[in-house]
Amino acid sequence: MEYFLQQLINGLTLGSIYGLIAIGYTMVYGIIGMINFAHGDIFMVGAFIALISFIALLSAGLTFVPLALLIVLIISMSFTAMWGWTVERIAYRPLRASFRLAPLITAIGMSITLQNFVQTAQGARVKPLQPIISGGFEIMEHDGFIVNLSYMQILIILITVGLMIAFSLIISRTPLGRAQRACEQDRTMAELSGINVDRTISLTFVMGAALAAVAGVMYLLYYGVIDFYIGFIAGIKAFTAAVLGGIGSLPGAMLGGMIIGLIEVFWSAYFSIDYKDVAAFSMLVLVLIFMPSGLLGRPEVEKV
Amino acid sequence: MAVPGTELSTRLPGALKDAAIAAFIALALFVFLIGIRTVDAAGVFPLRARPWLLAVFVGAIFTGRLALNLFWWNGSETSGTLAKALAPVTGLAERSARWLAPALIAFAAFLPFMPFADRYVLDVSIMVLTYIMLGWGLNVVVGLAGLLDLGYVAFYAVGAYSYALIATHFGLSFWVSLPLAGLLAALWGIILGFPVLRLRGDYLAIVTLAFGEMIRIILINWYSLTNGPDGISRIPRPSFFGLQLTRNGEPSFHEYFGLTYSPLQRITYLFYIILALALLTNFVTKRLRNLPIGRAWEALREDEIACRSLGINTRNTKLTAFAIGAMFGGFAGSFFATRQGFISPESFTFIESAIILAIVVLGGMGSQIGVVVAAVVMIGGFELFRELEQFRMLMFGAAMVAIMIWRPRGLITAREPSVYLKEKKPVSADLVQEGHG
Amino acid sequence: MSAARDKTPILNVQHLTMQFGGLVAINDLSFTAGRTDITALIGPNGAGKTTVFNCITGFYKPTEGMIALTHDDGHRFLLERLDDHVIARSARVARTFQNIRLFGGMTVLENLMVAQHNTLMHASRFTFAGLLGLSGFKKAEKEAVERATHWLDKIQLVERADDPAADLPYGAQRRLEIARAMCMNPLLLCLDEPAAGLNPKESDQLNQLLLDIRDEEQIAILLIEHDMSVVMGISDHIAVLDYGRKISYGTPEFVRSDPHVIAAYLGVEDEEVA
Incomplete structure (x- = not known):
């Protein structure tokens, strides 16, 4: 029971990170209907920017952790957002009216480019960061097994929930959110009604990248090491989460992220750590076969 | 200006x-x-x-x-200035397809005897030919049937491991193991294809990607069968009608023909094997394209619902495309295993799938000669930057983006009709659908 | 001529009901279609006509009811139990679509060849004989091209056989879709608004084409159409649908004067109906 509880906490933490990345996939897919393959690498770029700014702040003598964390979050979100914007501008916008496979290939090309750019610019080795936030609560003890809820985990889950609420409000309440939903429904019509479609799409990428940056910061803090390759696997899993939750749905992305995180953690804990990714992907296949539009997605009616 | x-x-x-x-x-x-x-x-x-x-x-x-x-x-x-500047070049390639193909085949057939054909040139050529073959195989799935497969490397891996295991455990020769490995890969194509072919568009893409990763993870972790990350080594080399192309082989090729031993003999032999395999792939896929099954693939890409209304069993049609694509992937995998003599899961990452898909899309979906041009440009170009170890993957990614933006429809865009009444007129790419699944 | 035609129904639809969630698209609909008749389904937009087609051709599985199709030899197919491609292949039901579904990137001739897929597939011995280039397949392919040419001739498109289907003008695309369906050699041809978007001259040509198909091929045609000149001009029977229910059924003369029909059209299209 205690072991189960501990794994539940770990799974929700990991799921939060996947969920935040998944939102970027789901928003972009919702609005322009493409898999932004480079999104996982945007997350990785966010983690690197966070790493560098953390070390810079610490070495500049800023040791008050909450302030440092806040500054790092702001830096990482804004600069990663810039990367998200640039990727869309260079690789996707010229192909907006083109056929479906072309942006997919440029997305894969961008993913390769970003990975290798970071590898050449920062080196291929894993980059460690000293533990910044340590300690936590012991919420339960039984037969010598202690269930821990670390401050780090609380922070991750709180930030995720907070951002989730904030973004849901943006989508449902603001003019930007309305424009996004309009573009999702019918881009031509949205354009005719005076919505700046290019700007809306750009902002979608910016928002997705900023969330990925937050996920990058949390990944960095939680695991303490990053390398240029973390984006690929996390990206696939986050996309899996987005599809699982029902692509285009924000709560779905979060839910999917949680499920993938939990499956991964529980599978590792109870079965075999080697096959945790196989378990997550099998889940994806099963869901898609039996619920093709995901858990919270709108069912796609086949028009004849 | x-x-x-x-x-x-x-x-x-x-x-x-x-x-x-x-x-x-x-x-x-x-x-x-x-x-x-x-x-x-x-x-x-x-x-x-x-x-x-x-x-x-x-x-x-x-x-x-x-x-x-x-x-x-x-x-x-x-935009479009560059495309316009280069239009004559690509237009020439399209018009010259008639004589270009035989010329290329002739060139390939005599390549090992060219004065500049040293070991390095042959190695690169073998690699390019392997990718051409993989491109032609994947072209059936993506280019003709319009099914977006991001996990093609899975079948390449199944072929390579099947060959390696069959050859090392049962001692069967290359020429027996090769078709077996191809059949096993085709079988896997059907097994993996069966559950996912109801899926549409990007869902199919992500599931095939997931399958590709799953197979790799299984190869890494199923230690007792695959030897895990250490891979399988000492994979037998192909023999020439029973003659070994190694220094100490018994009976050996060079002794039988009274030649002095040179490792180049083996490389040349490998070159001809992959050339033959690639040409076989080309022949079969071209032929299939003009048969009812090939037309059904293309019709599926154009409009699946119309296909069903015409009595075409779309599930079986998709499965055959998957199986045939997988089979050629499996052949290429076997060849890869016998050429390297050693395989490990490292060789079968997602990036391989991405490269093969990029070759198909860059070449122009469904175009046979386009795949050749794209493979030569991508793989050959990649080799040119060998010196810039660090930067070449970076360049590779950037080139993928640049070429796609320059020609979103690929290099060879016109579609050739499979049958004609009076005159064979190419179909403009703007009319051709790219498929929904 | 019409007296000689076989009047036993080929298609018998009984108590057909189709629900999408809470929405009842077809409600307890029963009608029959004569073996060599043209039967029209008319009704206001959203009356469920296309849904009836989708149930007959297997694209939708009806919630309730029976759709029986009887071949000349007495073999009976229960269409509600069959998959769409089986209905097309074995029960020999062909159809066209409201929003034309041609293979736009393939040539006109290729479109007609795809329609003969199952015959050719069989002749190619499921690809193996075809791959080896055996003569049996060559012959079958030649016959398929001949059949396609025959239909191209009927729709006056022989000259454009090697052009991409998407390049054809709208009216020609409509005719090509009918020819493609006919290349399947069907017993029941379901046409979903074949005259939509046609000019009066093309409509007349279409009337003639459909009458020709009925009389020469001796097959049944089921027709959804808004163009009353087509419906009244060529139909043997008309079923009128409104909100998924059949409100009238009979000869064009009967339906034309049925007060239910006039009420259903709310006077908007009175002149056209009456």
Whole structure:
């Protein structure tokens, strides 16, 4: 029971990170209907920017952790957002009216480019960061097994929930959110009604990248090491989460992220750590076969 | 260069402003990732500032953007200039397809006897041919049937491991193991294809990607069968009618023909094997395209619902496309295993799938000669930058983006009809659908 | 001529009901279609006509009811139990679509060849004989091209056989879709608004084409159409649908004067109906 509880906490933490990345996939897919393959690498770029700014702040003598964390979050979100914007501008916008496979290939090309750019610019080795936030609560003890809820985990889950609420409000309440939903429904019509479609799409990428940056910061803090390759696997899993939750749905992305995180953690804990990714992907296949539009997605009616 | 009314001097302020904005964006992008380097050695301050490198990059962006503004984009036309400039070249390639193919085959057939054909040239050629073969195999699935498969490497891996296991455990020769490995890969194509073929579009893409990763993870972890990350070594080399192409082989090729031993003999032999395999792939896929099954694949790509209304069993049609694509992937995998003599899961990552897909899409979906051109450009080009070890994957990714933006429909865009009444007229790519699943 | 035609129904639809969630698209609909008749389904937009087609051709599985199709030899197919491609292949039901579904990137001739897929597939011995280039397949392919040419001739498109289908003008695309369906050699041809978007001259040509198909091929045609000149001009029977229910059924003369029909059209299209 205690072991189960501990794994539940770990799974929700990991799921939060996947969920935040998944939102970027789901928003972009919702609005322009493409898999932004480079999104996982945007997350990785966010983690690197966070790493560098953390070390810079610490070495500049800023040791008050909450302030440092806040500054790092702001830096990482804004600069990663810039990367998200640039990727869309260079690789996707010229192909907006083109056929479906072309942006997919440029997305894969961008993913390769970003990975290798970071590898050449920062080196291929894993980059460690000293533990910044340590300690936590012991919420339960039984037969010598202690269930821990670390401050780090609380922070991750709180930030995720907070951002989730904030973004849901943006989508449902603001003019930007309305424009996004309009573009999702019918881009031509949205354009005719005076919505700046290019700007809306750009902002979608910016928002997705900023969330990925937050996920990058949390990944960095939680695991303490990053390398240029973390984006690929996390990206696939986050996309899996987005599809699982029902692509285009924000709560779905979060839910999917949680499920993938939990499956991964529980599978590792109870079965075999080697096959945790196989378990997550099998889940994806099963869901898609039996619920093709995901858990919270709108069912796609086949028009004849 | 300058269009009337848009003299350099009048365009200069705007160009400068645009270049300055680009430079500013570049500064923002690069300030952390290039401007500061994390030092690998553990130290007190594991960061090193690189202001000069940052300045070089930002300066390069500024100059490049300024030059583009002034000399390339003449005010109005922002894109398509390059495409127009190169249109004669690609147009020539399209028109010359009739004699280009035989010329290329002839060139390939005599390549090992060319004076410049040293071991390196042959090695690269073998690699290019392997990718051409994989491209042709995947073309059936993606180009003809319009099914987006991001996990093609799975079948390449199944072929390679099947061959390696059959050859090392049962001692069967290359020529027996090869078809077995191909059949096993086709079987896997059907097994993996069966559950997922109801899925549409990007869902199919992501599930095939997941299958590709799953197979790799299983190869890494199923130690008792695959030897895990250590891979399988000492995979037997192919023999020439029972003659071994090794120094101490018994009976050996060079002794039988009274030649002195040279490793080049084996490389040349491998070259001809892959050439034959690739040509077989080409022959079969071209033939299939003109048969009812091939037409059904293409019809499926155009409109699945119409296919069903015409009595076509779309599930079986998709499965055959998957199985045939997988089979050729399996053949290529067997060849890869016998050429390397050693395989490990490292060789079957997603990047391989991406490269093969890029070859198909860059070549122009469904075009056989396009795959050849794309494979030569991508794989050959990749080899040219061998010296720049660090940068070549970076260049590779950037080239993928650039070529796709330049020609979103690929290099060879026109579709050739499978049957004609009076005259064979190519179908413009703008009319051809890219498929929904 | 019409007296000689076989009047036993080929298609018998009984108590057909189709629900999408809470929405009842077809409600307890029963009608029959004569073996060599043209039967029209008319009704206001949203009356469920296309849904009836989708149930007959297997694209939708009806919630309730029976759709029986009887071949000349007495073999009976229960269409509600069969998959769409089986209905097309074995029960020999062909159809066209409201929003034309041609294979736009393939040539006109290729479109007609795809329609003969199952015959050719059989002749190619499921690809193996075809791959080896055996003569049996060559012959079958030649016959398929001949059949396609025959239909191209009927729709006056022989000259454009090697052009991409998407390049054809709208009216020609409509005719090509009918020809493609006919290349399947069907017993029941379901046409979903074949006259939509046609000019009066093309409509007349279409009337003639459909009458020709009925009389020469001796097959049944089921027709959804808004163009009353087509419906009244060529139909043997008309079923009128409104909100998924059959409100009238009979000869064009009967339906034309049925007060239910006039009420259903709310006077908007009175002149056209009456």
